[in-house]
Amino acid sequence: MGRLEDLVNLVAKSAEGVEFSTFQIGTRVAEDLKEREEALWRKYSLEAPEPIGREINREVGRMFSEITGKEFSRERPEVVFILDVELFGVERVISPLFIKGRYRKLERGIPQTRWPHRECGGRGCEKCNYTGKQYPTSVEEIIGEVMKEASQATNYKLHGMGREDVDALMLGRGRPFVMELSSPLRRNLDLRALEKEINRRAEGVVEVEELQYACREDVRRFKEVRGHKTYRVRIRSLGGELDEEKLKKVLSLLPSSPIRQRTPERVRHRRADRVRVRRVYKAALEELEGSEATITFVAEGGLYIKELVHGDGGGTTPSLSSELGVPLEVLQLDVLDVAEESPKEG
């Protein structure tokens, strides 16, 4: 019993400085102790005895809960204390904190997540000025650093509902994301103040809104949701002036045919090479001047828009280029909306 109290004190000491309301206790029992225990069971022919580890967990958990008012939780503990009975130590494992929201990216040349320098793989070299980075910052870092500071986490990871290109803006309502903060010492945050602080420090490059607490299931859901996206694309014909009537006709017909798309050449080094079929829900001409035009597309999530325009050397069919019969290039691509809800047909 005295040793149990000592263990509770160890747990209390280990919990110092950590904000949490739920916990769980686990025990690491040395092999020889387990063997002795099993020998005892056999000797006294005990039926279905309770393993010693589980009994210690329950007792220490109960006593710790009584002293601190923290709640024991088997399903989703914020902290797990692992007792080592032999060495008489406690290991503390803090569960990640998840915060979700939406972000807008108002400046080009910023990747969604940290991007290690291609040439040195992130180790740092002369060419990247020993930063190890391909780009000076990312949406992940702009939001994550402020959240890391506020929660006193050790690290962070941004899970976006899809991603935009480095050179694309993310406008409209913004893109849903979940930030995963590792081993946070603080979890009761003033999310409105946090939102303000992120936006203040991001200086109009990135904006966040609708911050709220999330859970690991949100991360999974965000990866599964396909939804639909609205893009604004500025294109240029490499075959002279564009014909307005023809362009309008081609755009109006795009939604009626499924787009067969091979993994684009530019991402084939990091993604499996396969063919997928996606839909364009709407395509409209916004502006046309000579060989340049601005078009908005509403498309199924996962459709590569640049390839839809230029055709990717036949990898995407039909494409705007194949239907118009002229080579096209994308000058600018922005995301106007990312919708979580299922797409509407037509």
Ligand SMILES: [Zn+2]
């Ligand atoms: Zn480098």
